[in-house]
Structure formats: C-alpha cells, structure tokens
Amino acid sequence: MKNTMKLEILAQSVNESFARSTVAAFALPLNPSLSALSDIKTAVSEGVTNAIVHAYRDETDEDKKKIFLEAEIFDEKGRKGIHIVITDHGKGIEDVPQAISPFYTTLDGEERSGMGFTVMQTFMTDMQVESEPGKGTRVTLTKILDEDER
Ligand SMILES: Nc1ncnc2c1ncn2[C@@H]1O[C@H](COP(=O)(O)OP(=O)(O)O)[C@@H](O)[C@H]1O
Numbered sequence: 747m748k749n750t751m752k753l754e755i756l757a758q759s760v761n762e763s764f765a766r767s768t769v770a771a772f773a774l775p776l777n778p779s780l781s782a783l784s785d786i787k788t789a790v791s792e793g794v795t796n797a798i799v800h801a802y803r804d805e806t807d808e809d810k811k812k813i814f815l816e817a818e819i820f821d822e823k824g825r826k827g828i829h830i831v832i833t834d835h836g837k838g839i840e841d842v843p844q845a846i847s848p849f850y851t852t853l854d855g856e857e858r859s860g861m862g863f864t865v866m867q868t869f870m871t872d873m874q875v876e877s878e879p880g881k882g883t884r885v886t887l888t889k890i891l892d893e894d895e896r
C-alpha cells in the first residue's frame with residue numbers, strides 16, 4: 747500500500763493545528779500506535795511552527811508566506827511508515843548544523859526554546875534539513891513504524 751498527499755497553506759499560526767491534524771489523519775491507514783501518532787503530530791507541529799515564526803520574518807507580502815506540506819505513507823514488504831516534507835520559500839538558514847543543535851535559537855526572549863529540531867530528530871526515525879539563505883528551507887521527516895504496531 748502506498749498513498750501520497752500535498753497541502754499548501756499560508757504561514758499563519760491558525761494553520762499549525764490544521765497541518766498537524768491533517769497529517770495525523772492521513773497516517774491513520776497505517777494503524778499507528780497512539781504513541782507513534784503523537785510523535786508524528788509533535789514533529790509536524792515543530793516543523794510547521796518554524797516555517798510560521800522564522801521563515802517569513804522579513805516578508806511583508808502576506809500572499810508570499812506559503813508552506814508546502816507533502817506526505818507519503820507506505821506499507822510494503824514488511825516495512826511501513828511515513829515521509830513528510832515541509833517546505834517554505836522564506837529566508838533560509840545560514841548554518842544548518844548550528845540551527846539544529848539543541849537550545850540554539852535566533853529568537854531568544856520570545857518563548858522559543860531552541861529545541862524544535864531536537865524534538866523532530868528525537869521523535870522521528872530520521873530528519874534531514876536542506877536550506878539556502880534567501881531561497882527557503884526543506885525539512886524531511888521519516889517515521890518507520892513497527893510492523894506489528896496496531
Ligand atoms: N523554516 C525556517 N526558516 C528559517 N529559519 C529557521 C527555520 N526553522 C528553523 N530556523 C532557525 O533555526 C533555529 C532553531 O530552530 P528550533 O530548533 O526549532 O528552535 P526555535 O524555533 O525554538 O528557535 C531557529 O531559531 C531559526 O533561526
């Protein structure tokens with residue numbers, strides 16, 4: 747079994763829960779455990795929140811503040827899971843290794859913990875971050891589920 751989806755939303759905080767719930771609903775055919783589902787929701791929430799609060803900080807044209815979400819679920823040959831790609835066309839990240847290190851944040855004093863990437867890395871099986879300053883950022887998240895997970 748394989749299925750794919752794409753979603754385009756504006757980078758507004760109201761859309762964070764929409765994105766999180768949509769990906770969770772899309773993952774349901776995998777019969778994920780509640781704990782796996784909760785991990786996926788938490789990771790999507792962190793990734794989308796980053797695109798909302800960081801990516802378009804310098805963008806004044808509201809219509810340009812877009813987040814692209816893609817997901818693929820698969821259950822084949824004894825391997826099942828989900829790939830999620832969160833893309834923005836925002837300001838990008840100068841130094842990705844520094845950005846993903848625990849407690850690093852460029853928004854000190856604004857209730858950001860600098861733990862978003864660490865949470866995504868911890869809760870998912872894999873995380874890849876590609877970014878180009880001035881062009882945008884793409885975060886790819888993978889969660890492999892246990893075969894007997896019900
Ligand atoms: N989509 C993004 N676009 C631009 N910068 C980003 C993006 N996501 C993360 N960053 C940068 O990486 C840093 C670390 O992100 P994160 O670990 O989620 O911590 P926090 O969001 O609490 O600052 C952010 O402070 C920001 O500078």
Ligand SMILES: [Mg+2]
Nearest residue numbers: 792796862863
């Ligand atoms: Mg964050």
